[in-house]
Amino acid sequence: MTDEFTFLHAADLHLDSPLLGLSSRAADLASRVGQASRRAFDRLVDLAIEERCPFVVLAGDTFDGDLRDYRSGLFFLAGMNRLRGAGIKVYMIAGNHDAANRWFDKLTHTDNVRRFDHRAAHTFLDDDLRVAVHGRSFPRRDVAENLAASYPAPHPSYFNVGVLHTACQGGGGENAAYAPCTLEQLVNHGYDYWALGHVHARQILNEHPHVVHPGNIQGRSVRETGSKGVTLVRVSGGVVRGLEHRDVADVRWVHGEVDLTGAVDAEAARSAIRTVLEGLAATAADRSLALRLVLRGETPLHAVLVRDPAGTREDVEVMASTLSATVWLERVEVRTRRPMPTHGADPTVAGRLADEVRRLGEGREVGALVERCLGEIRTRMPAGARFDDLAARIRREVVAGGVDLALSTMATEEGTDALR
Template sequence: MTFKFLHAADLHLDSPLLGLATKSADYAARVDRASRDAFENLIMLTIDEGCNFIVIAGDILDGDLRNFETGLFFIDQMRRLDAAGIRAFLILGNHDAENRFAAKLSMSANVHVFDSKQAQAIAIEGLSITVHGRSFPQRDVTENIAREYPAAVAGHFNIGVLHTACQGSESYHALYAPCTVEQLVNHGYDYWALGHVHGRAVLNTNPHIIYPGNLQGRSSRETGPKGATIVTVSDGQVIEVEHRDLDVVRWVALLVDATGAETQTTLLERIRSAIDQASADAGDRALAVQLRLIGQTILHHRLLIDPQSLRDDVAALLATLAGDFWLEKLVVTTASPSQPNALDPTVSGRLAAEITSLDTDETLNGLVESQLAEVRTKMPAGAHAEAFFEALRSEAPARARALALSLIDATEAGDATH
């Protein structure tokens, strides 16, 4: 007997794409449906591939969303599966438990939502398959709930659906429902369908223990392809595991080497080439671009002193390209061309040496923290604020030193022309 199922997780329907929607009303309108479009891609893939059923390992909705229309959209997509004769097995994750609508949705008959009080085992008639799962009763589930999952059913292909921060794979995710790979392997199931961690990961292959990742990247730390996993089983053995890309807006981090570039035109040509390649690699999807410039160039001080000019030029470049692109972030980490190691006796040379040799991190971090404390009081509460503050803490000292050195370089360049 051969069958297929689709494993997805972390839909986060209608979650905003952080860093994009606030920058352009026009672009916000284009990316507003990104999570819904990605989910519709998933439903169509499930039907087109002839999957027998689908498992979704939690975080269908987003915790801070309060729009009931999102739930109605999800219900409508489940009805599409029902019309195609496809069953769905869902668990509610930490974001769903936080959302006041998730537990109140009235699903079609093909959908089973696992109980939040205890783990359940649901057999699929005619296929010798048992699906095991448990929903989160509240957001903060800190105990190892996988220990309580039912024993494997003899003679069945057993699937465990679990929303978890499995040890070693947590990344930046909260440590909810912790477990270990060894524990899951020893539980006796044939496949563990995990959710919660947004990066794709195959933690084990016998049995398969897999995070499919989320369907649609939501911020600059969720770069690269996003989608779901199709699993083919024959005679009780997994014979194929295939990841499919379903995202509609892709976050990409591009490094462009400015070494030897003597004009802004040359630099922009290199940026164009990098974006063209990224677009081709992404299958011509819309791209949210994080651009980092590296290398040694005589343009270094100009790039640091007037970053807005470069940003405007890159934005203008993107507008001329055949595709849907947005410059989400531009970071300049270039350097001036190397100079001989001899000490420069000039005032600016001695000042540059002091700036380079002085470890200013502690001082600057103190200044940064005092400013952040003031900013924090004015920001609305949110889970993403801390990531913003951490980026400022890590980048501010080095950027201040680089800017100071660039000002010296610019002064020397100006003096040389008089």
């Protein structure tokens, strides 16, 4: 029996999942970012070997829905074989994406892999470590029942680990409510550690017993920012003594905001943007950054920024190319404002025309037109798409953006390039 050991808990690998917002860029960039999840997985395997982990727990969604290329499966099996060579066992369950994957059940695993069946929860015992690992795979993509309710009782005198893919109450966020359960239920079940999957943000829902979502190993879009990786669980005397988050992501998604308030010319704007970019690059370590940059503040450059978003993006990309870290620009959002006039109503023709544009934007006619367009879009959206989120964004931004663009086009500015 080994009194002290460390195991690795990971989930939501989503191997070969595209990085949304980057994968549609130039072919060379698409190729590089397309390998991000694989490089993150390689780091996971390296870490387990370096830490001499006796076992690894994979809590579901190893693959990303319908596996598009059988080579993703071969790549995963190669990683399992590397762990086998280091004497490391792997306990894994199928999550909702795996259950929807036509290749998942066809994979023939190496003998170090213990994959839980989908028909009922069951237990694997490691008598040398005195560890009992309990789990159940998803039988299908949409699992509405409480799987945790059928998990076995804890094995006496063993360190008990429950592996579950779930949107546990209080931890689901925007994730679909698959295999719902309550935190109280898990805490009272009698296990020492619950290795959860499905939620892509790292969360420690409880300590002693520990109930943990490690998050995904590679952010897939600008919604999944910050450090992404795995959790190392240190066990001594049958008790969890510590948790360590280890970043294994190859590309880190970040938000950056630049306040251009008071920037009256291109040089001032460039300086403000460069300062933010350099600060973000300093946090990258050896990671690449996928950046969404938001320009805010009240500035006389607003009209040109709004009129020429492509030119603004190109200027930011040029600045990013000079940084020490690799920064891939996902989007530049211009949310600046024109300076407020210091005088009263503008009686000129241009002033009256601007007032009419604002009135049209606030009128019911435009709102009704937007709703008709949204109705047409809804009929064309695929099942399961987040239409409500899209509709809310359109209602919030399209009308205001159209009015702003019209006013900015009417504005008279010297020159045509905001940042050059």
